[in-house]
Amino acid sequence: MKSLFFPCHMCGSYDSEMLTPAYLPDGSFCKFQQIVICRRCGLVYKNPVIPELNTVSYSKISWGNGTIFKKRISSLALFLSGFFKEISPKTIMEIGPGPGWLAMSLQDLFPASKYILFEASKDVAELTKQNLPNATVIPATIGEAYINNDFADLALVCGVDYLFPDFRRAIEKIHKLLTINGYLYIERNVFVESEAYVGFPIKSYKDLFGANVLMTTWFAVDQYKQFLTLFFDIVSEKSFFHDETEGFKCIINGFLCKKKNIRSEYYDGSTSWYETNMASLRRLNKESTNPISANAKLQPVVTKLWNTFQFWRLHK
Numbered sequence: 001m002k003s004l005f006f007p008c009h010m011c012g013s014y015d016s017e018m019l020t021p022a023y024l025p026d027g028s029f030c031k032f033q034q035i036v037i038c039r040r041c042g043l044v045y046k047n048p049v050i051p052e053l054n055t056v057s058y059s060k061i062s063w064g065n066g067t068i069f070k071k072r073i074s075s076l077a078l079f080l081s082g083f084f085k086e087i088s089p090k091t092i093m094e095i096g097p098g099p100g101w102l103a104m105s106l107q108d109l110f111p112a113s114k115y116i117l118f119e120a121s122k123d124v125a126e127l128t129k130q131n132l133p134n135a136t137v138i139p140a141t142i143g144e145a146y147i148n149n150d151f152a153d154l155a156l157v158c159g160v161d162y163l164f165p166d167f168r169r170a171i172e173k174i175h176k177l178l179t180i181n182g183y184l185y186i187e188r189n190v191f192v193e194s195e196a197y198v199g200f201p202i203k204s205y206k207d208l209f210g211a212n213v214l215m216t217t218w219f220a221v222d223q224y225k226q227f228l229t230l231f232f233d234i235v236s237e238k239s240f241f242h243d244e245t246e247g248f249k250c251i252i253n254g255f256l257c258k259k260k261n262i263r264s265e266y267y268d269g270s271t272s273w274y275e276t277n278m279a280s281l282r283r284l285n286k287e288s289t290n291p292i293s294a295n296a297k298l299q300p301v302v303t304k305l306w307n308t309f310q311f312w313r314l315h316k
């Protein structure tokens with residue numbers, strides 16, 4: 001069985017301790033995969049990662065969207081177009097575009113750009129292609145794709161990097177794929193201190209680590225910025241309030257980054273987030289009181305989003 005075992009993605013250390021066994025899609029504990037914290041820098045990550053055991057896959061109904069995403073995506077498209085109006089990117093690459101809403105908005109603003117979209121789910125990729133008939137849609141993960149270096153002027157990675165099975169290698173690949181003056185826009189709402197994911201609050205280890213068994217990395221927000229600076233200069237930041245459930249807020253943090261042209265090394269560990277991250281984790285219940293599986297928990301949210309998205313598609 002294909003299994004990946006890593007040193008810490010941030011500092012390269014193998015010195016880690018287990019927080020909990022990882023969760024499987026049915027909500028039970030995995031016998032092999034663990035969620036660990038790096039003792040040196042405090043990164044929380046899944047190790048080893050066994051992709052075959054984490055079989056939640058995204059389908060056409062996984063996204064939905066619509067009203068809930070529409071406002072955010074148009075605000076993000078405006079933010080990006082404001083920044084790139086002087087330097088119109090020739091090639092725009094998006095990893096994990098879902099149905100392609102962001103690329104659709106950008107196409108209106110940069111009609112001359114070439115769009116290359118990597119969507120791992122073949123089902124979803126069909127929808128992406130329907131929505132963006134002029135784009136190149138590749139039904140593959142970034143890990144599977146064979147691409148030359150120095151090819152994209154702008155890479156977009158929105159809400160997917162925490163799903164990369166081999167997180168560090170995927171970020172290295174994105175860095176290599178960018179042209180010498182290339183930019184990355186990356187955003188996520190998956191952090192050690194996150195209060196909520198889209199649609200539900202995080203109250204336990206199971207909520208944080210088991211909500212989507214494809215997740216592999218949890219940084220503190222500050223720590224994530226430090227990680228990005230190994231590869232990029234952060235030129236602008238944006239955070240979006242996504243939604244709130246029972247008073248728990250879902251915040252998405254976005255970073256616009258310019259490629260650094262020096263080879264990235266591991267973080268030197270001069271600051272450690274170990275204590276901060278352990279403090280964030282202590283607010284959570286370790287034992288889950290609710291044995292609902294990850295799939296069952298996501299399903300009502302997913303269905304709601306999908307219905308809203310259909311409504312938006314029909315009425316936009």
Ligand SMILES: [Zn+2]
Nearest residue numbers: 008011038041
């Ligand atoms: Zn580390």
